[in-house]
Amino acid sequence: MTETAASAPKTVARRPARRRRASAARLIVYPALGVLALLVFFAVFADWITPYDPLKQSLMEALQGPSMHHWLGTDDLGRDVLSRLIVGCRIAIIAAAEATSIAILLGVPLGLFVGYRGGWWDWSVMRLVEAIMSIPGIMVAIVIIAILGPGLHRAMIALGILFSTSFLRLARGVVLSEREEVYVRSARVVGTGDARILIRHIFPNVAPPLIVQATLTVGAVLLAEAGLSFIGIGVQPPNASWGTMLNTAASYMQLDWFLAIPPGVALVLTVLSINLLGDVLRDRIGRGIAVPAARPKAPKRPPKTAPAAGAPGRRPSPVPAPDAVLDVAGLDVVVTAGAGDEVPVLSDLGFSVRKGETLGLVGESGSGKTITGLAILRLIGTTGRITRGRITLNGRDISDLSERQMREVRGKEIAVVFQDPTTSLNPAFTVGEQIAEILRTRAGLSRRAAMARAVELIGRVGIPNPAERARAYPHELSGGMAQRIAIARALSCNPSVLIADEPTTALDVTVQQEILDLFRDLQEEFGMAIIFVTHDLAVAADICDRIAVMYAGEIVEEAPVDTLFSAPRHPYTAGLLAASPHGATRNPPLPTIPGTVPRPGAWPEGCRFAPRCPHAAPACDAAIPLGDGGHRVRCIRADTLDLRRSA
Amino acid sequence: MTDAPLLELRDLRVSYRKRAGLGLRTTSFDAVKGATLTIRPGETLGLVGESGSGKSSIANTVLGLIAPAAGTMRFRGTDLAALKARYPSGLRKDIQAVFQDPFSSLNPAMTVEDIVTEPLRVHTNMTRAERRARAVDLLAMVSLSEEHLNRHPHQFSGGQRQRIAIASALALEPKLVVLDEPVSALDVSTQNQIINLLYDRRDALGIAYLLIAHDLALVHHISDRIAVMYLGHIVEEGPADRVYTAPAHPYTRALLDAVPDLDPAQQRARRARRRQLAPQGTQRHAETGCPYSNRCAQVMPRCRSDAPPAYAVPGGGTAHCFLLDPGANGAGHASDRKEPALP
Known part of the structure; x- marks a missing residue:
């Protein structure tokens, strides 16, 4: 559940970066496509457009530079270079098509098969592939040609076999990961046969990376063909190919250097265009092959408008309560979405936490x-932006600190514990090192003192044999133990605020209970304020002093824990309480809230819960302020509704 | 619901093989250690x-999706276990x-x-x-x-x-x-x-x-x-209401106690009581005897040596716990048992 919560803004956040790159990519795509279109045009119409017969020798005109008669000059036998270049296009395309299709037709089915079948098949085929890949490609090609004999088609068969290994590995890799997907399990439960699962279910997911791999292979084949022809075992003279042309040029380098330019430029342009297209395709498809993340831009200084009144339904944010450790007031956060528009994800958020x-x-x-926690930490990525509001930590406004200053704040003044302890800890270091590292960089402790303190902290979070456990790697610990370590790490610099984002959701109930107890004990000892993010109202009832219920980017109700559960005043809170498995009566139909939470950007005007609310009235169309006092509620009918749970 | 069972599992064992060392040896690990269950149409x-x-x-x-290592799975008269998945x-x-x-x-x-x-x-x-x-x-x-x-x-x-x-x-x-x-x-x-x-x-x-x-x-x-499993064993089974309101096995009770409740006041009371319980063993799995004996607050000497058989529970169902043994010192615990889990 939280995963979706976290990933929703993330996907939104990823798009604009891709868009920027996409518009830059467009500048390259069209020229690249142009080059390839020209190549195809030449290949198809070579017979009509070549000014001379590419094989016709004329020794009288040998080794001439470019002229009106021969635009690109002539070679050692007086043949027209332009004509040979154009015919070379045809050879290039035939070669690329031949070798690439052989590679795909051979590699993909075999890769799918061994990946799905596994076991002995997989083992032996993969050893063979490794053997082929460990030998330089050109050597393998030469061996295959030695067996088959020289010539373009045979060379292409050789290259096809050679390149099939990369398709095989690609297809196998995708199958290995997709095979474990739940949808494949579902298909097996349905009774779908293996062949059908492979072709109908798994293959479509192999296709995107395959397309990318194919474009890259075409480029590689062109170069390899040129190489093979250059050393004389590809296209045989007198036939023209870029490789044989380069071969000729090499022999006459001293006499006529220009001979190398036309085939060289043709080769470079073609391969470059194809590789660029492959890159763009990879970005477009964005699945299967890792795309390096866009470099984070320097955080833009938010053009903050004063958090003053003026906006409808918004109150002037009060001066932070004197005893508040963290005070958030009138916070608006937007993320840039697909079309470049900014979509609000948080609006008019205000709360404060005491020591x-x-x-x-x-x-x-x-x-x-979740985004609230991240916004406080200012970890809302390259596209999230605070547009309004104030975050006051220990009396200091941290909403417009620079990234450097913010780095000082994180970990030292505000710490965070995430949902999944197994991924929030670095698998490459022992847990002791991970805690000690923070102590060294943040608290300036010596290596020895940091380690001693780390062991002490590990003991403090209830882990037996702390000195021994400090030397363990995260994967050697159970989920509960790993979460204890994550908590120890968060507390290492004695932060004044701890943000706990669904810290028990990934744990079993009996472990969850232990972790919740630990949070309470540590809070008594360290005195930090905790912001506890959870979807589970019952967990919140156990751990929290005060609860803010959020809906569609805003707080709809905030009250002390006992009041909220005994006398909720917002219909959404009441709905959640009724729908909770602990709250509902024994037999279905269980109470539900109709509909779903609207996505950011699709929030209704006025009360955002109104379309799902059983108590909605016409007045709910207007923006509603959160109200004041110890029990704040964003509902226009709060005073007239009785939403207390019937016992 | 008096018809013949739709699915009947008897002493079902499920094992996974794990490669050890350089992949030459395989060790086996039992995920399910003899489960017996019945589902009626x-x-x-x-x-x-x-x-x-x-x-x-x-x-x-x-x-x-997995072939069982031992036991039977009878589905409308056919033994699924024999079909090897x-x-x-x-x-x-x-x-x-x-x-x-x-x-x-x-x-x-x-x-x-x-x-x-x-x-x-x-x-x-x-x-x-x-x-x-x-x-x-x-x-x-x-x-x-x-x-x-x-x-x-x-x-x-x-x-x-x-x-x-x-x-x-x-x-x-x-x-x-x-x-x-x-x-x-x-x-x-x-x-x-x-x-x-x-x-x-x-x-x-x-x-x-x-x-x-x-x-x-x-x-x-x-x-x-409801059937409750603990480390590969089914420790308790019975009518849903009985298991939920009057759990017979200490593990079921612990599981119920751990479920957070919507009432903060009751939650606090429960936490206070929970903390008075004796500290539990850290080793989750007991090698011999009852699998829960290492963490059980009511553990008896025989729990550590003998595996408890299924005892009938008043109100329906069975539980694998010596506290229910009518022949032994179960009397003292019987009154506890009727109480629902900690409130």
Whole structure:
């Protein structure tokens, strides 16, 4: 659930970077496509457009430079270079098509098969592939040609076999990962046969990276063909190919250097165009092959408008309570979405946490609870932006600190514990090292002192034999143990605020209970304020002092824990309580809230819950402020509704 | 519900082989250590346990994705265990599944029509038009419509995807549907929509469910019977209400106590009481005797040496715990037992 919550903004965030690159890519794509179109045109119409017969020798005109008669000059036998170049296009295309299709037709089915079948098949085929790949490609090609004999087609068969190994590995790799996907399990439960699962279910997911691989292979084949022809075992003289032309040029380098230019330029342009197209395709498809992430841009200084009144339904943010450790006021956050528009993900967010207090942020996926935590840490990526509001930490506004200053704040003043301890810890270091590293860089402890303190912390979070456990790697620990380590790490610099983002969601209930107890004990000892993000109201009931219920990017209700559960005032809170498995009656139909949480950008005007609310009235179309006091609620009918749970 | 059992597992064992060292030796690990369970036609059995308890291994074995190491699995008279995970078509279509994660259980490259009609394509001779017509009916049954047929899974929310998965699972009108954590990936407000849908279909079609979940409170809502697993063993089994309100096995009680409650005041009281309990062993699994003996607050000497057999529990069902042994010192504990779990 939280994963979706976290990934929703992330996907939104990824797009603009891709867009920027896409518009830059367009500048390259068209010339590249132009080059390839010209290549195809030449190949198809070579017979009509060549000014001379490419094989016709005329020794009288040998080794001439470019002239009106021979635009690109003539070679050692007086043949027209331009004509030979144009015919070479045809050879290039035939060669590329031949070798690439052989590579695909041979590599993909075999890769799919061994990947799916596994076992002995997989083992022996992969050893063979490794053997082929360990020998220089040109050697393999020469061996195959030695067996088959020289000539373009045979050379292409050789290259096809050679390049099939990369397709085989690609297809096998995709199958190995897709085979474990739940949809493949579903297909097997349905009774779909293996062949059908491979072709109908898995193959479509292999296709995107395959297309990319094919374009790259075409480029590689062109170069390899040129290479083979150059050393005389590809296209045989007198036939023209770029490789044989280069061969000729090499022999007459001293006499006529220009001979090397036309085939060289043709080769470079073609391969470059194809590789560029492959890159663009890879970015477009974006699946299967890793795309390096866009470099984060320097954070833009938010053009902040004063967090003053003026916007409808918005109150002037009050001065932070004097005892508040963290105070968030009138916070608006937007992320840049697909078409370049900024989509609001948080609006008019305001709350404060006191020392030693636990505030729960409760909501479903899409409510903005996770992004709230990230916004406080200013970890909202390259595309998220705080457009308005103030985040006051220990009396200092941190909403417009520079990235460098912010780095000082993170870990030291605000720490965070994430949902999945197995991925939030670095698998390459022991858990002790990971805690000690923070102590060394942040608290300036010596190596020895940092390690001693790390062991102490590990003991403090309830792990037996801390000195021994400090030397363990994250994968050697159970989920509960790993989460304890993550908590120890978060507390290492004694932060004043701890953001816990669904820290128990990935754990079993009995372990969850232990971790919740640990949070309480540590809070008593360290006195930090905790912001506890969770989707589970019952967990919030256990750990929190105060709860803010979030819906569609805003807080809809905030109250002390007992009040919220005994007398909820917002219909959404009441709906969640009723729908909770612990709250509902024994038999279905269980109470539900109709519909789903609207996505950012699709929030209704006025009360965002109104379309799903059983108590909606016409007045709900207008923006509604959150109200004041100890029990804040964003509902226009809050005073007239009785939403208390019937016992 | 007095008919012959639909599915009967007896002493089912599921093992996984693990490569050790350089991959030359293999070690074997028992995920399920002798499970005995019965599901009657139209009945819902909730199978509850924590991660690593073996509940998903049972699901995968029943579905024929893993061949069991030992024991029998009798489904309408056929021993599934003897088929070594190669089910004939007739059996396949009677046992279907809905998996946990609706984001990965639907093939991203297929359309909703392809997904929903896949079972029909494999098991029936229906024409394309007939299959499409049936798909429309199935979608209507899960409150989706014809316009959704040509869309891809990524265009739907989690709850909608789970509806599509359910439509596909019900396409062949199976006798048994294995629900592997069907709502744990969904939002609270959508969870109940899916549960209501499953419940409604069960009554309309007379399907039996094997519901795998970690949340006892949720399982209690829709199960007729509940079985509780701990480290490969089924430690307690019985009518849902009895197991939920009067758990007989200390582990079931601990599991119930750990489920957070919506009442903060009760939560506080419960935490205070929980903390007074003796510290529990850190080694989860006891090598001999009762598997829970290392963590049990009421452990007795014999728990460490002998494996407890199944004792009948007042109110229905059985539990593997010596506290229930009528011959031994069970009397003192009997009064405790009638009490519900800590409030």
